[in-house]
Amino acid sequence: MSNSNILVESGTNELEIAEFQIIKELPDGGTKVNSYGINVAKVREVIRYPEMTDYPKGNKHIVGVFKSRDKVTPLIHLAKWLGLSEKQPSSNQFVIVTDFNGVTNGFLIDSISRIHRVSWSDLEAASEISLAGEDNCIVASVNLDDRLVFILDFELIIAEMNSDINMSQYNLSTDNNVDLSPEKKRRRAQHTILIADDSKFILEQLSNVVSESGYLIETATDGEQALKSYESNKQNISVIVSDVEMPKVDGLYLCKTITSQPNHPPVLIFSSTMTKENKLKAFEVGATETLTKPEIHRLIPLLDELLFPNG
Structure with missing residues (x-):
């Protein structure tokens, strides 16, 4: 097969x-x-x-x-x-x-x-x-x-x-590509990142890195929960980081639903199955960018690029 x-x-x-x-x-x-x-x-x-x-x-x-x-x-x-x-x-x-x-x-x-x-x-x-x-x-x-x-x-x-490939091995504090100064953390604290992943193991790793950088976070363990969280707090959600494989509502459907609305935030698809074909699928439903697990080192620089385009 x-x-x-x-x-x-x-x-x-x-x-x-x-x-x-x-x-x-x-x-x-x-x-x-x-x-x-x-x-x-x-x-x-x-x-x-x-x-x-x-x-x-x-x-x-x-x-x-x-x-x-x-x-x-x-x-x-x-x-x-x-x-x-x-x-x-x-x-x-x-x-x-x-x-x-x-x-x-x-x-x-x-x-x-x-x-x-x-x-x-x-x-x-x-x-x-x-x-x-x-x-x-x-x-x-x-x-x-x-x-x-x-x-x-x-x-x-x-x-x-x-x-x-164990993302828990990644240490944000030793990553020279990430600014962890108090001023940068203060600026990041003005933004909330919604993270959705059905793996408790992955969700915990992502949450730790994003919060350690200074961003506020909301988490969801499936796409339906993520959609409800976004709908009830959309004015405060700056970026959505979502897995693809999730019960109830998958990440592509979640992305498609959110990006079909006006003034939607960027959606990053963070998946273990990010082949060329799946990247195209993600962009088809409005994703801003895709990351392949375990490229967790790319996440904070990408969030900073989206939210602080002028540095």
Whole structure:
């Protein structure tokens, strides 16, 4: 399976989810099949278990590395990372190869069933699940053919594996491209930035950097919440920074709705799937600029450029 022919029109609030299965090992020796989902926009291909090479001193959840279209790719034991199974990989398993945040990764799964086209409004945000905690790895849930399917936070997973794309490694105070003088912070404090992202992990990182620079912030964990927040306080929102993949209302639909109004603020799309094609989609719905996670170092200079064009 490849995502090359699976396109969703800009701003329709729809997405395609690839449903896959991971088998949980039970204490009595039995098994249970769990269904999970991933946005097809993140998927490069799905392949049979490939020929593997051991990777010395790799993360305990990394099986090894393999070649995906001539690119050396780490394979993550997803069941082990989720705490569902410790079983050794076998040739009858499959691998979802992902391409986002500028890196390629493989995720070991047991089987893959089908692709579902759904509306973002069908997804329930993880924050609505009472068990959701600090280390929650689920961003949303959806009922597909009467099955509860969890959408995993793949950005959190790969950030734990690869410090180069973990935005928490970014230190604003040592960035020479950002003016952190008291005067600049005072000027920034006249502006409120609305940040929308369904990943608690990403939202926290963005919020910390934006507030540390001096800007005021409002946050939303899905597009519907972001839209309500904007509508109730639009006179005070200077810029909107939004993810694309969000329950209820996705970032492109959010952007399209806001930019269709007069005197709207700039909208920055900050996404892990910012391919050339997706950049075009973002501009089609009125985005001012796009950033690819984990380019968090570009965010404050871009906000300053938009809000203080004369320096």
